[in-house]
Amino acid sequence: xxxxxxxxxxxxxxxxxxxxxxxxxxxxxxxxxxxxxxxxxxxxxxxxxxxxxxxxxxxxxxxxxxxxxxxxxxxxxxxxxxxxxxxxxxxxxxxxxxxxxxxxxxxxxxxxxxxxxxxxxxxxxxxxxxxxxxxxxxxxxxxxxxxxxxxxxxxxxxxxxxxx
Numbered sequence: 354x355x356x357x358x359x360x361x362x363x364x365x366x367x368x369x370x371x372x373x374x375x376x377x378x379x380x381x382x383x384x385x386x387x388x389x390x391x392x393x394x395x396x397x398x399x400x401x402x403x404x405x406x407x408x409x410x411x412x413x414x415x416x417x418x419x420x421x422x423x424x425x426x427x428x429x430x431x432x433x434x435x436x437x438x439x440x441x442x443x444x445x446x447x448x449x450x451x452x453x454x455x456x457x458x459x460x461x462x463x464x465x466x467x468x469x470x471x472x473x474x475x476x477x478x479x480x481x482x483x484x485x486x487x488x489x490x491x492x493x494x495x496x497x498x499x500x501x502x503x504x505x506x507x508x509x510x511x512x513x514x515x516x517x
Contacts, residue, residue, distance in 0.1 A: 356392070357392075357393075358375055358392035358393065358456075359375060359392075361373055361374070365507070368506055368507055368508065369504060369505070369506060369507065370504070370505060370506075370507045371502050371503070371504045372455065372502065372503045372504075373500075373501070373502055374391060374392060374455075374456070374459050374501040374502065374503055375390075375391065375392050375501070376497075376498060376499045376500075376501065377389055377390070377391055377463060377496075377497065377498045377501065378496075378497050379496060379497075380463070380464070380467060380496040383396075385399075386398045386399075387460075387464045387467065388426070389460055389463065389464070391456040391457075391459040391460045391463070391501075392455075392456040392459075393427055393445075393456045393457075394421075394424065394425070394426040394427065395426065395427045395428070395429055395456060395457055395460035395461075396415050396416075396421070396426045396427070396428045396429070397429045397431060397460050397461055397464040398415070398428070398429070398430055398431065399430075399431050399432070399433070399464075399468070400430050400431065400432055401432060402432070403430055403431075403432035403439050403441055406430055406441065408430060408441045408442075408443050408450040409443065409449060409450055411428070411430070411443070412428040412430075412442075412443020412450065413443065413448075415428045415443075416428055416443060416445055416448075425445035425446070426445060427442060427443065427444050427445050427454060427456070427457055427460075428442065428443040429441070429442050429454070429457045429458075429460055429461050430442075430443075431461045431464070431465065433465070433470055434480070436478055436480070437477050437478030437479055437480065438461055438462065438465055438470075438477055438478070438479045438480070439479075439480045439481075440454075440457060440458055440461045440479055440480070440481050441481070441482065442454040442457040442481070444457070450482075451483075452481060452482045452483030453481035453482065453483030453484060453486070454481075455486075455503050458479045458481060458486050458488060458503065459488050459501060459503055461477075461479060461488075462476075462477040462479060462488035462490070463488075463490065463498050463501075465477055466490070466492055466498075467495060467496065474492075475489060475490065475491070475492070476488060476489035476490070484505065484506060485505070485506075486503060486504065486505040487503075487504040487505070488501070488502070488503055488504070489501070489502045489504065490502070
C-alpha cells in the first residue's frame with residue numbers, strides 16, 4: 354500500500370501484521386541523542402524512569418527548537434528494560450504524546466542497535482502505551498539498515514462515518 358513515505362509491503366497472519374518499513378541510510382548523532390528518518394523524522398533520546406518524564410513539555414522543547422521548528426520532528430524517549438525497550442513519543446502534527454508510533458518505534462530500535470544495547474541485535478521488543486511491538490532489521494553498517502519490519506497485533510478499534 355502507499356503511504357506518505359512511499360510504497361509499503363505488508364504480511365497478514367492471524368491477528369498479526371508485519372509492515373515493511375523504508376530502509377535507513379543515515380543516522381545523525383547530536384550530542385548523546387540521534388536523528389534519523391524512518392518514514393518520518395525522529396529525534397531519539399534515551400532516558401531513565403520514562404514513566405515520570407513530562408513527554409509533552411520535553412517533547413515540545415525539542416520539536417520547536419531552532420533546528421527542527423520549521424519542518425518539525427517527532428521526539429522519542431526510550432528506556433531500556435529487561436524485556437526490550439519502552440518508548441513514549443511526542444508526535445509532530447498531533448503536538449502531543451501519542452499511544453504508539455510505528456516509525457518512532459522503528460527509530461528507537463535502530464538507535465538501540467547503534468548504541469549496542471543488545472550485542473548483535475537483529476530485533477527488539479518495544480513497549481508503548483498502545484501495546485507491544487517488535488522491530489526486526491538487518492544492520493548493513495553502523496548507520497545503515499535494510500529489511501526493516503514492524504510487527505504487531507491488528508485489532509478493530511473504531512468505526513465511524515464522515516458526511517460532507
